[in-house]
Amino acid sequence: MLSKCWVLAACATAAAVLSGPVSADQLAAIDPLLDPWPNGHIISRIDGESMRFPSVSPFTLSDVDELDPDAPGHRALGRLFLPERASTLTPVPGVVLLHGARGVSAARELTYGKQFAAMGIAALVVDVFGSRRELGTSFTKRVIEITESMVLADAFAAQRVLAARPDVDASRISIIGFSYGGMASLYAAHQQVADLYGRHYNRQAGPEVRPFRSHVAFYAPCIARFEDTRATGAPVLMLWGDQDELIVEENCRALADDLRGGGSEVAVHIFEGAYHQWDGGSSTPWRMYRGLAGCSFTVDRDGGVRGDLPGTPFKQNMTNWLNRFVILALCTDTTGFVMGRDYNVRTRSNHLVGKFLAETLR
Numbered sequence: 001m002l003s004k005c006w007v008l009a010a011c012a013t014a015a016a017v018l019s020g021p022v023s024a025d026q027l028a029a030i031d032p033l034l035d036p037w038p039n040g041h042i043i044s045r046i047d048g049e050s051m052r053f054p055s056v057s058p059f060t061l062s063d064v065d066e067l068d069p070d071a072p073g074h075r076a077l078g079r080l081f082l083p084e085r086a087s088t089l090t091p092v093p094g095v096v097l098l099h100g101a102r103g104v105s106a107a108r109e110l111t112y113g114k115q116f117a118a119m120g121i122a123a124l125v126v127d128v129f130g131s132r133r134e135l136g137t138s139f140t141k142r143v144i145e146i147t148e149s150m151v152l153a154d155a156f157a158a159q160r161v162l163a164a165r166p167d168v169d170a171s172r173i174s175i176i177g178f179s180y181g182g183m184a185s186l187y188a189a190h191q192q193v194a195d196l197y198g199r200h201y202n203r204q205a206g207p208e209v210r211p212f213r214s215h216v217a218f219y220a221p222c223i224a225r226f227e228d229t230r231a232t233g234a235p236v237l238m239l240w241g242d243q244d245e246l247i248v249e250e251n252c253r254a255l256a257d258d259l260r261g262g263g264s265e266v267a268v269h270i271f272e273g274a275y276h277q278w279d280g281g282s283s284t285p286w287r288m289y290r291g292l293a294g295c296s297f298t299v300d301r302d303g304g305v306r307g308d309l310p311g312t313p314f315k316q317n318m319t320n321w322l323n324r325f326v327i328l329a330l331c332t333d334t335t336g337f338v339m340g341r342d343y344n345v346r347t348r349s350n351h352l353v354g355k356f357l358a359e360t361l362r
Contacts, residue, residue: 061303098181108280182220231262241274285340
């Protein structure tokens with residue numbers, strides 16, 4: 001059925017090109033279907049624009065409502081990639097891109113940003129770590145001090161940045177996350193999260209914060225479940241490899257079922273033979289000797305986060321960096337997981353993401 005829709009969209013676009021101006025909706029409906037995605041010299045001239053924008057830094061979700069919307073906040077960091085044809089007459093859809101625990105990568109987030117811009121979609125790559133270097137520069141300190149709630153704060157702030165632009169369609173902004181950022185993308189699909197950040201940002205002047213149009217999670221560890229399983233209703237696409245030791249399939253399928261039960265359509269695709277981060281880094285597989293696969297968090301209805309203490313029936317509230325350090329120290333393993341780039345898998349995931357965005361941003 002979807003294939004028929006794509007064929008019809010392609011025909012409509014072709015007809016419009018022959019008969020007159022093409023609308024942004026028509027272009028957005030067909031451009032993400034490009035196979036292969038633009039690369040090489042096509043995207044090499046797309047530099048993007050570095051930018052700072054207002055955000056906040058709540059340690060947990062329960063802190064968001066306590067923040068003063070009028071107080072000076074955090075200045076988030078991002079890089080905007082804008083399609084050449086974006087204008088007030090033809091506003092384009094947008095995506096917010098969230099990096100993994102190793103930070104922004106030229107091979108991954110920045111390349112995706114350029115590719116989306118070349119295909120007619122505004123892309124804002126958020127550098128959550130880059131704007132919080134005072135909290136930690138090492139991998140371990142970043143994961144302990146810079147929390148998912150801060151990632152989400154920057155993500156919804158980035159949505160406001162895109163929505164404020166007259167050349168971007170505020171009603172068609174999606175979120176895409178990789179690994180650690182993929183976790184945040186799945187968090188954002190919960191109504192509780194959208195409501196929290198909406199209440200905070202919507203007390204300020206500027207565009208209204210709303211649920212994202214759709215969510216993509218690349219190889220996101222499914223270590224957090226919400227007591228409040230209401231979803232925003234936005235479609236979700238979850239992607240991971242069957243050789244990814246960071247992914248516990250049972251947990252990810254349970255999380256997908258939570259979101260389905262909460263009102264969102266969720267599509268899951270597992271790539272045979274794929275390791276973690278098939279779309280960046282080294283082409284030679286290598287092992288990261290620390291993993292979160294054994295961790296389990298619960299997000300309470302009030303936004304508090306509790307972590308299981310392995311080997312005990314107890315949960316520890318994650319109210320500060322020390323609690324978080326103890327929980328992560330106990331639940332992380334030294335077996336780790338293998339990472340390895342695979343262009344064939346990336347081509348296939350591009351195709352799936354392209355189809356998903358063509359349908360959800362249309």
